[in-house]
Amino acid sequence: MNHHVNERPLGVDAQNDRSNSPALPTSPHTNNNPTGDLAGQASPKKxxxxxxxxxxxxxxxxxxxxxxxxxxxxxxxxxxxxxxxxxxxxxxxxxxxxxxxxxxxxxxxxxxxxxxxxxxxxxxxxxxxxxxxxxxxxxxxxxxxxxxxxxxxxxxxxxxxxxxxxxxxxxxxxxxxxxxxxxxxxxxxxxxxxxxxxxxxxxxxxxxxxxxxxxxxxxxxxxxxxxxxxxLEKPRLxxxxxxDWVGIALFSIGAVLVALPLSWAGSLYPWSSFRTLLPLLIGVAALFSFAFYEGKPVAPIMPHRLFKSRTATATLFGVFFHGVLLYSLLQWLPLLYQACMSKTVLQSAVLLIPGSAACVTAAVGGVTAIGLAKTGYKWTIGISWVLITIGTGILVLFDSNSSDSMLYGLPVIWAVGIGVLLRLLYLPLQASLTHVDDTGLAIGVLLTVRLLGGLLGLSICSTVFSSYFMRSIEALGSLPSSLDHLKDPEAAVAFIPQMRTLVLPDDVVLPITQAYLTSIRAAIYTMTGFGGLGLLTTFLISDLSYQSTERGQQHFQG
Known part of the structure; x- marks a missing residue:
């Protein structure tokens, strides 16, 4: 196995990355030149x-x-x-x-x-x-x-x-x-x-x-x-x-008991219900036990060495916030179009196409451009978080009179930032690894953290929406009998497809539409705050070298 031997003074974070390495060292990392010195080395033909x-x-x-x-x-x-x-x-x-x-x-x-x-x-x-x-x-x-x-x-x-x-x-x-x-x-x-x-x-x-x-x-x-x-070099069975069977059991129990109440809190059961709090507390305790225990096994599923780098830890926090925003806005943007602009499901999907196209283009172009230019990724990550935060915040400009050009165009800003980070956050995590064969474990952790962030984001948005919707409906006073069930905020989302078919006077329908708009805007403001937290993680990330030619134990032989 070939190692990159371009020796340079290491920054503090790079030294942390290389500490406690049990086996194979990766490329030396540097904060000053993230590209290494491999310009003359061409990749073999695929x-x-x-x-x-x-x-x-x-x-x-x-x-x-x-x-x-x-x-x-x-x-x-x-x-x-x-x-x-x-x-x-x-x-x-x-x-x-x-x-x-x-x-x-x-x-x-x-x-x-x-x-x-x-x-x-x-x-x-x-x-x-x-x-x-x-x-x-x-x-x-x-x-x-x-x-x-x-x-x-x-x-x-x-x-x-x-x-x-x-x-x-x-x-x-x-x-x-x-x-x-x-x-x-x-x-x-x-x-x-x-x-x-x-x-x-x-x-x-x-x-x-x-x-x-x-x-x-x-x-x-x-x-x-x-x-x-x-x-593999060792016998498989x-x-x-x-x-790490104990770690697998602790993680599985903890993840299920945390994810379930997060996913149903505020929709199926209230946050204050014992059905939400009891499994959540037990799950958190199981995950803390898992985190402590992972320092003991010979082959842990989430080794502590993955988190010893400041860059790796900050990146995983960024991945978590990215998941919060990605899953939340993908759910609530179509609901905003349907509840407040009287769009059908298919019309809502069509309105998402420009943002999706921008997301794909940014994801492919952003990460690829960094690879071809052999530049650092830190500032690209930071700019992406700025776009996400601003792009999320300006979605509160939407209302029932918004033009189609606004509906098509404004989400593109958010989508570009989301798209770039969709793959770019892999680079600092993988560049910080001290053992090349930890790559698989690191990817598993990254994807799980993003999904858990998504579950948390969905539950927080649901709770914020329900809270504001209940207050908005109560402020309206009496409602026609056909709308009485809206006093239960858990019925609000299920009622959205019927908003377009209501045969009621405008002075009854418009306040209901405004209640939806106010409640979804509150969720958008909350997500904007998470975008700001994601931006803060950028300051803890260092530009580490990702120009290693080292390959893992199960590398491709084609």
């Missing part, structure tokens, strides 16, 4: 197997993202057809992302022990089985079981595909391929709700399960025949005995 494998990775991420974003629009139709309860509808929506959040670090550590391909095969099998169970479901319990199985597979398809890209590339060339990975992620995010609306409205929601099978049918054989990774 094989056909390399490009085919990368196509399979793109397909995996597209399938994962489509499934993560398509069901929310279709859930009311599914619940109506299968006579589902509110609780069952909630579980059908949340089970997928919850299982993904829990399983991603587990896939990462298992793939370090058993190899990437066996774990990928298991992910394919689980996802395909879940898609079939979902598509054939005769009642809501079948839908939930299918979504859980899809989540078990989706967590692997997502994190292992990202890890495989790091096996296929050196840190020096990785920025280009990380940027390209944003294409299926962003496309899936915008196409998911549209596909969910089209299938559930025009054909059948069951096609949300069937559509996965041909995509997996393309990706799976490519993975089998063209993903060529170096064999014997490595299972050294796995």
């Amino acid at each position: 094989s056909v197997a390399f490009y085919l494998t990368f196509i399979a990775v793109l397909l995996n991420l597209l399938v994962y993202t489509l499934d993560a974003t398509s069901l929310a629009v279709a859930t009311p139709t599914i619940a109506a057809e299968l006579a589902g309860t509110t609780l069952q509808s909630f579980w059908a929506s949340i089970s997928y992302l919850l299982v993904v959040a829990v399983t991603q670090p587990l896939y990462a550590t298992l793939s370090d022990t058993l190899g990437r391909k066996p774990c990928l095969y298991a992910a394919y099998l689980l996802f395909a089985a879940g898609s079939i169970v979902f598509a054939l479901a005769k009642e809501m319990s079948g839908v939930i079981v299918g979504r859980v199985l899809q989540g078990l597979g989706g967590g692997g398809l997502d994190v292992l595909s990202e890890i495989v890209v790091t096996d296929m590339t050196t840190l020096q060339e990785r920025s280009l391929y990380l940027g390209l990975l944003a294409i299926p992620t962003a496309l899936g995010s915008v196409l998911g709700p549209t596909i969910g609306g089209l299938f559930s409205g025009l054909v059948t929601w069951r096609w949300l399960g069937w559509i996965n099978l041909p995509l997996l049918g393309l990706s799976f054989p490519i993975t089998v025949f063209f993903l060529r990774l170096r064999s 014997s490595g299972l005995r050294t796995l």
Whole structure:
């Protein structure tokens, strides 16, 4: 294994990065020249197997993202057809992302022990089985079981595909391929709700399960025949005995018990309910125990050395805030269009297209440009957070009279910042690693932190919205009998599709519209504050060298 030996004085953060390294040192890091001195070293020509494998990775991420974003629009139709309860509808929506959040670090550590391909095969099998169970479901319990199985597979398809890209590339060339990975992620995010609306409205929601099978049918054989990774040096099954089983159990219990109350607080149960507080407190205690325990195992799933670098820790905080804003605004922007501008689901999806296009372009262009120019990433991260914070804040300018040009244009500012950070935050985390074979674990941690941030953001927005909506409705006094249920803020979101069909006087409808607008604006102000917190993390990040040509134990051999 070749090591980059461009010796230079190290900054404080770089020294922290290199401390406590148990094995392989990576490239020396410097705060003054983040590019290293590799201008004369050309990357070897890529094989056909390399490009085919990368196509399979793109397909995996597209399938994962489509499934993560398509069901929310279709859930009311599914619940109506299968006579589902509110609780069952909630579980059908949340089970997928919850299982993904829990399983991603587990896939990462298992793939370090058993190899990437066996774990990928298991992910394919689980996802395909879940898609079939979902598509054939005769009642809501079948839908939930299918979504859980899809989540078990989706967590692997997502994190292992990202890890495989790091096996296929050196840190020096990785920025280009990380940027390209944003294409299926962003496309899936915008196409998911549209596909969910089209299938559930025009054909059948069951096609949300069937559509996965041909995509997996393309990706799976490519993975089998063209993903060529170096064999692990240690026997695979014997490595299972050294796995961090206690840590896996503590993390799984803690993550589930924290994620569940965060996802239902303010919507299914109030924050003050024991159903919210008890599991949340137990989950936090389990995660603290997990964090303490991870210093003891031989092969921890989240080794403490990942967090010893100030840059790595600050980056993960940035990833968390990025998840808060990404998932929250993707949910609440369409609801704003529907509640306050009388847009349909499909019209709302169309309004999101310019922002999604800007997000894809920024994600690919921003990270790729840094890689080609061999410049540092710190200031690009900072500028992106400024765009996110400003772009989120100006969304409060929307009202029921906003022109289509405003609706199309203003979210682009937020989307550009979100898009750049979608992949750029991988670079400082990976550049700070002291052991090249920690890359898989680091990616698993990053993706899990982003999802947990998303769950927290969704629950905070839900709580803020409910609080303001309840006060706004109470201030209106008496309402027509057809609107009495709006006094329960938990019914407010479900009522949004009916806003366009109300046959009531304007002096009744307009105050209701204003109540929605005031409540969603409050959530936007809250998200703007999180954008400011994300900006602060930039000052703790250092420009470390990402020009290493070192490759991991399971590197690609194509």
